[in-house]
Amino acid sequence: AMERNVHPGEWTWSNIATMRAQLKRLGFALDWSRELATCDPAYYGHEQALFLDLFEAGLVYRKESEVNWDPIDMTVLANEQVIDGCGWRSGAAIERRKLSQWFLKITDFAEDLLEGLGDLDEWPDKVRLMQENWIGKSRGLQFRFALTSPLPLAGGAGGGPVGKLDGETIPPLTPPASGRGIDSIEVFTTRADTIFGASFVAIAADHPLARAVADRDEAAAAFIAECKRGGTTAAELETAEKKGFDTGLQVVHPLDSAVRLPVYIANFVLIEYGSGAIFGVPGHDQRDYEFATRYHLPVRRVVAASRDQAGEPIGSAADPVHGVAVNSQFLDGMPTAQASVEIIRRAEAGGWGQGKVQYRLRDWGVSRQRYWGTPIPIIHCARCGPVAVPRQQLPVILPDDVAFDLPGNPLDRHPSWQKVDCPQCGAAARRETDTLDTFVDSSWYFIRFASQPGDQPFDRAEAESWLPVAQYIGGVEHAILHLLYARFWTRALNRIGRIGIAEPFKGLFTQGMVTHETYRSVDGRWLAPDEVNDAAGGTLVEAATGSAVERGRTEKMSKSKRNTIDPEPIVDRYGADAVRWFMLSDSPPERDLEWSESSIEGSARFVQRVWRLVIDVGAGAGSDPQIDRKLHRAVAAVGDAIDGLQFNKAVAQLYELVGALEKAAPSASRSIAIRTLVRLISPMAPHLAEECWAQLGGEGLVAGADWPAHDPAMLIDDQVTIAVQINGKLRDTLTAARGLDQAATEALALASDKVQRQLQGANPRKIIVVPDRLVNIVA
C-alpha cells in the first residue's frame, strides 16, 4: 500500500477480479457460485465466530513472544523481510522485541496429529514424514540439576511470569520454592544414557536464570543482548557460531554429588523447546563437542561400540555411536536404549526426574500487527482483561478509512475504531488491534466452500456431505505449515463438536512450483522478466535504461523477486488451449517447472494438427487393424495417465495417436479414431474439443459425452520384440509370435547371426529367458 499508494482492499479486490477473468479465460470448470474471498466480512465474520468457539473451549491463550521489530517503520517484520539483520525497506537494524500475542493450542493435538498421519494413505509419504518430523515426538528424561547455591532474584526481570498455559499464569520454569531464589535448572534429554558424559549445562538467553544472572552481571547482560542481535529463524540460530557465557554458577551431577558442572548461557539453546536448558555431552554430540573445544571443557567417552573400546579417545569430532555405555559406573556394558531406560527408572525411583514425552511442535502464534487481516474479536478491558466480542456484534469489520502515510499499524492511529465499551462491565475499553495470521483464513475455507449459510460458518450436515476433500492439490511448500494448521483446525472443530470429521483432506497431491530466472539491476532492484532485454554476447540489459542486469538464480515465482510471468499476452497470442496444453505437456506436475515459452509453439501447432484432422475426416470405409489397436491403447493409456495425474504422459500418448492418424489412409477405423480423439483431448483442450465436436456433428457438448471405452483384448499385440543380450549387453532384437515358450525363445536367440558372431563358437554358461521380452546369454 505504501509503495503503490493504493489501499490494500482496492488492490486485493482488483487482483481478484483480474485472476477470476484469467481463470475463466483459460476455461477452468469451477463452480463460481461458491467463490469466496477471505478478506470479505461475509467470510471473516464467520472466522471470528470460530475463533471465539476455540477461545471458549480454552484452545486460545495469550503469551509473550519474540518478534522482529523495525524501529523506523514501527512494524513487525516477517523473517523473510529481515535481510542481514536489517529491515528490508527501512534498512534499520532489527530488534528482537517481546509482544503479548494470541496463540492457538495446536500442541494439545500433537499426538492426534501424529497418529492421524497413519490413516492418510492417499498422502505422499514424504509429506507425512515431514509432518512427523515437524511434530517431533521424542521420549526422554526430564530432571533438575541443583545449583550449588541458589541465585537470589534481583529486580523485576527474573521473577515475571513466563507465559500463560491452560489459562493460568505459570511461574518461572524454576520456581523459587523456598522464596530464596532459583535453586535448580530443569533439563530434558533424549539421551539419558550419556548422563555421565555431561561436561556443562547450557541455558537459553531467555531462560529466567539467564535473566536473573544478567540482573547482577553486566557482562552476562551484554552477552544476552548480543544473542538477540541476530535473526530469529531456526536456520540462523543453528548456523550461527556456537557461543556461550560462563555464568560462574555450578550444578551438582544428580548421580555423583562429587561432580560439578559449569552453567553457560548459550546462543544455540532454544527457549521454545523443552525447558530451555540442556546438559552438554561433547563426546557424542557434535554441537556440544564444538562448544566444549571452544571453552576447554572435558570431552569424555561414555558410549562405545563394545565394552573393550572404553579407552578409545574421542578424536577430532564427536562420536555419535549407539552401542554400549562405558565409563558410566553402573551403566557400563548396557546397550544404549536399555541404559536410557535404566536412568529414567532410577530418576523416578530416586524422585529426581521422570520419563517424559516431548514434542518439538510449538503453539501457533496467530497475532499479526498488521492492518490488512481479520480483526481478532477481542476487547481489552482494564478491569475484566481480554473479553470476547459478543456474537451479535460480529463481524468486527476492518475499517476502510485508514491512512498509510505514517509508519506503524494504521489501526493503532484510527480515531474511533478502537474505542468500545467492555461487553462485561460497560467501562471504556479498547479493541484488539492485532489481526489474524492469514493461515487462519486458509485453515477452514474448504469447509466454507462446501457449505455457505449466511447465519453461521457452515451447516454441519451439508459440510459433512462433501467433506473430507477427496483430492487436495497444493504446492509442496505447504507440506508442513498450511496442511498442519488445516488439520489442527479441523480436529479442533471436531473436538468441540462442530463437525464430524477429523481430517480435512483425504487425498493429497503436491505439485511442483513454477520457477523462473531472477534479474537484478546494478543498484540492486529486482527486475521483472519483461523489463529485461537480451544484449550482445549473451548478456542482459535493463530495457528502460540499457544498463547491465545481473542474472540471478532460478527460483519459485514470487512477488518479492518479481520473477513472474503474466499469462495474458501468451493467451492472446496462442489461445487458451495452446497454453493449457503447453502447461500440461512438459513437466510432470509434482516436479518444478522452469517457465519457458520455447515449446509453446509446438502446442499451438498441435491445436492446428487436430483441427486439420477433423476438417479432413473424410468418409473412409473398411477397418484398419493397426489404427484400431493404436486407438484402444491411447484410450487406455490416456485414461490411466489422467487418473494418476500424469498429464505429461497423457499428452505424449495423444501426440502419438495424432501422428499415427495423420499418416493413416482413410478408413472407417480412422474416422472413428478421430471422433474418439476429440473426446480424449477435451479435458486438456476443451475449447478446441467443442469446436471439433460441433464440426463432426456430435450431439450436445463433448463435455457431456461419455469417456470412450477400450477393449482390453485390443491392447495385446500378437507379435513381440525380444531383446537378446550377451552378458547384459544388447546384441540383437528379434520379432516373434507372442507366447513362445522358454526353449523355443532360447533357440531363436541362439540362431541369431549377431549372437553367433559374438559367441565365436563358445558355449554359453547360462541363459536367462524372460518370455516375450528378453534373452540374456551369459558367456
Add this chain to the structure above:
RNA sequence: GCGGACGUGGCGGAAUGGUAGACGCUGGAGACUUAAAAUCUUCUGCCCCACUGGGCGUGCGGGUUCGAGUCCCGCCGUCCGCACCA
C-alpha cells in the same frame, strides 16, 4: 545447521530390476514455393568408423544381480521447508 526431495541428450522429459532417451522443443538436410511463412519427408546422446559394425553413456565412487537410471552404502551438487511470505 536440521528435516524432505531431486540429479537421464543442446532443452523439457519417458522408461512394473529386463531393448535408456518415448513424446515434445531446438538444430541439420531435403520436398513444395518466384520467394517466405505454413506444411510434409528425414536425421539428430557422445566417440571411433563413416558400410556390415564397435566402444562409451542416466551427478561421482563402491556394492548386490545373469542384468541397475531403477535396489543398497558413501560422497557431491541443486531445490523446498524451518514456525511472521502464504
